Structures are given as C-alpha cells and as structure tokens.
Amino acid sequence: MKTCITKLNTISLKKERLIIGLMSGTSLDGLDIALCRLKNSGSATQAEIIDFETIPYSLSFKNEIKKICFKQQIDLEKLCLLNDEIGKLHGNLIKQFLISRNIDATTIDLIASHGQTVFHSPKRLRKADDYGNATLQIGDADQIATITGIITLADFRQKNIANGYEGAPLAIYGDYLLFNSNEENRVLLNIGGIANFTLLLKDQSFENVLSTDTGAGNTLMDQYVAQNFENLPYDKNAEIAFKGKADENLLNSLLNHPFFGASLPKTTGPELFNLAYLNQASQNSGSLGLSHHDILATLNRFTACGIASAVKKANCPNESVVYLSGGGAHNPLLTVNLKNLLPNLTFKNLSVLGINPDAKEALLFAILANETIAGNQSVFGKKSLSMGKISLPH
Known part of the structure; x- marks a missing residue:
C-alpha cells in the first residue's frame, strides 16, 4: 500500500x-x-x-x-x-x-x-x-x-x-481546459448515443459555462437499424436515411416530451429514448405504416431538432463555430439537417483543433x-x- x-x-x-x-x-x-x-x-x-x-x-x-x-x-x-x-x-x-x-x-x-x-x-x-x-x-x-x-x-x-x-455531462471540464478561446465563440458538440454540447463564449469564466445533453444522438437510429436490418449495427453514412423522407407527424410526436421544454442544463439517456419511445410516438401520430427508410430519415431529423432546440435555448451567438465529435460527426445527413436548422452557425470537425x-x-x-x-x-x-x-x- x-x-x-x-x-x-x-x-x-x-x-x-x-x-x-x-x-x-x-x-x-x-x-x-x-x-x-x-x-x-x-x-x-x-x-x-x-x-x-x-x-x-x-x-x-x-x-x-x-x-x-x-x-x-x-x-x-x-x-x-x-x-x-x-x-x-x-x-x-x-x-x-x-x-x-x-x-x-x-x-x-x-x-x-x-x-x-x-x-x-x-x-x-x-x-x-x-x-x-x-x-x-x-x-x-x-x-x-x-x-x-x-x-x-x-x-x-x-x-x-x-x-x-x-x-x-462531464465534458464541461475538459472542454473548458482544452478548447476555451479568446477569439471565437465555440460549441463543442458530441453526438454519441446521446448528444451533448458545451457552449464556450469568448473570455468566459468557468462558472458561466453551459454544458448539457440535448436528447437522442445515435441511440434511436442505431437501435432501429439493429432491430430491422440484419447484420447492420448502424446506418453507415446515412445510406438508409438518405433514401427516405422525414415524416412531420411522427417527428412532432417524437418531440412532444417534457424533456425538450425543460430548462438547461439537463441530462437524459436510452432509458427514455428507446424503441418503446419510438413505438409510442408512432401510435400517437398514426405513423405505424411508414417505411424503414422514412422512419430513419425522421429519427435523423429528430436528433438534429433536439440539438438545434437546445442550442437556440442556450442563446448561442450567431457566427459561433460548432466543432463536431462522436459517431454522429460521420453522419452526413445529420450534418445537413443541423446546418439547415442552425444556418447562422459554422460547422467544423473537431480534428481541425488537433483532436481526433x-x-x-x-x-x-x-x-x-x-x-x-x-x-x-x-x-x-x-x-x-x-x-x-x-x-x-x-
């Protein structure tokens, strides 16, 4: 000892x-x-x-x-x-x-x-x-x-x-030490099973830094693919979702949960966002007959909407730079959805800051x-x- x-x-x-x-x-x-x-x-x-x-x-x-x-x-x-x-x-x-x-x-x-x-x-x-x-x-x-x-x-x-x-999320500590900047406002967005971000405003003290979960990241998409596509663990490069179209009724039903209206910061997990959650939303919206492609396109949009809603609620300044990490950073449709929902922000891969x-x-x-x-x-x-x-x- x-x-x-x-x-x-x-x-x-x-x-x-x-x-x-x-x-x-x-x-x-x-x-x-x-x-x-x-x-x-x-x-x-x-x-x-x-x-x-x-x-x-x-x-x-x-x-x-x-x-x-x-x-x-x-x-x-x-x-x-x-x-x-x-x-x-x-x-x-x-x-x-x-x-x-x-x-x-x-x-x-x-x-x-x-x-x-x-x-x-x-x-x-x-x-x-x-x-x-x-x-x-x-x-x-x-x-x-x-x-x-x-x-x-x-x-x-x-x-x-x-x-x-x-x-x-505990990312707040490392994000602040490594990525705090005097030159630009930064959003460190990690899209894993659950999505979260840290908002780093220029010259901000740690006490005022916001870090929060936003909702589902890849978890619902991955669960749905694993259930419905044999030998596929996830929708690589959004190849399935790109063939579908987001259904507005299902999307609105997925977003109809108190979590999205709750104040920041907040946390969540697959305990909430799972296939049972999707099935309930499908029943509530009368969307049980959608194709796999349309459901995945909707789930992709759902993840993006959760992120965008939280970023807006955080009063993220225009022209801030969003640095992407996690598995979701490799999903091109998710990136497109985010850019469409947050047109005033610039999106970059975290690798430009020298971190994998x-x-x-x-x-x-x-x-x-x-x-x-x-x-x-x-x-x-x-x-x-x-x-x-x-x-x-x-």
Missing part, C-alpha cells in the same frame, strides 16, 4: 503524465482506448493523443450487456457478474492494446475508466419518489488495475452527483484523472477538481 501511495505522489509531481482514457458509451459497440500525454494541469493543461483504437465487443458479449442496460427491471445477479466481467475485459483489452504497440505497461502512469453506463436517472424525470439524481457505471476498476498493474481511476460521475448535479473526434470522450476522462491527481488550481471555482475513485494494483 505505502509503495503505491508513494508512486501516486510521484506521478502527481511529474511535469507530464501518460494516461490511458477509456470510454464505452450507450451505443455498447466496444471500448475506446486513448493513450494520452498530459502536461501540467488546470489552465496550463496540454493534451496530446498519442494513439487511439476502438476495440469492438463481440456480438455475444454485447447481447449480454444489453440484458442489464437501461432497463428498470433486470437480473441482479447478472449485474454483479457483468460488473466483474467488464472490468476483466477492459483490463485485458488494455494489455492487448499495449502489447500490439510494444509499449511497456510500467511506462503508463494512470488509467482513467469511464465504465459502462447501465442506468442514468436524473430526478427531473422521476415523479413518484423522493430520491435524488442517480447514475450507475459498472466495470470493476480493481480488476483493471490488477490485470494491467496500472493505478486506475474510475466512477467519475458519482462526485458530480454528490455535489448536487446530475452526473452528466472519435477519441475525444476517452481523452476527457484522462483529463479528469489528471486533474484529480495533479490539479492544484481553482480553475473550476473555489476548489480544485477531484473526481474518480482510485484502485491500486496491489
């Missing part, structure tokens, strides 16, 4: 650290592994992604995870077993990643693991109880630390919950770990940032 604590202190005093950031999102498609070099901390943070890979889950493993994710009633034993199994899998995938690149694990300072979200429950969306905000990510960090021999930080969202927030848009979320958790271990500045208000539980390898 003392040896590990001494090592942790040594890491905290280094001028730069090698940190592996891990992200497995609501799409359940695999594990993002980003090897990052972090220099300094706080407002002096410099970040570089040295290497990145998304390692897909096997279909059988993905199906096992789906049995416990985003459902109110599950097999509790299965949850316990998969908490352990996901930790083991992630640890072994990291070892595979390092071995394939001839990287000695002893050169890595930290692992920052987001874990697999299995349920997200903000209090706003619950009316029948007196409990507060809650979220749960699994993938035992002790398994990761033991298998890799690397100090691991995980369970980042619980500190945000403990401080009275909804546990998401697919690796951004994994990088952001590496930054959270860096701040927890090495941060000593009050960039984020009165206190330095401290998130994540620490698992020691021995």
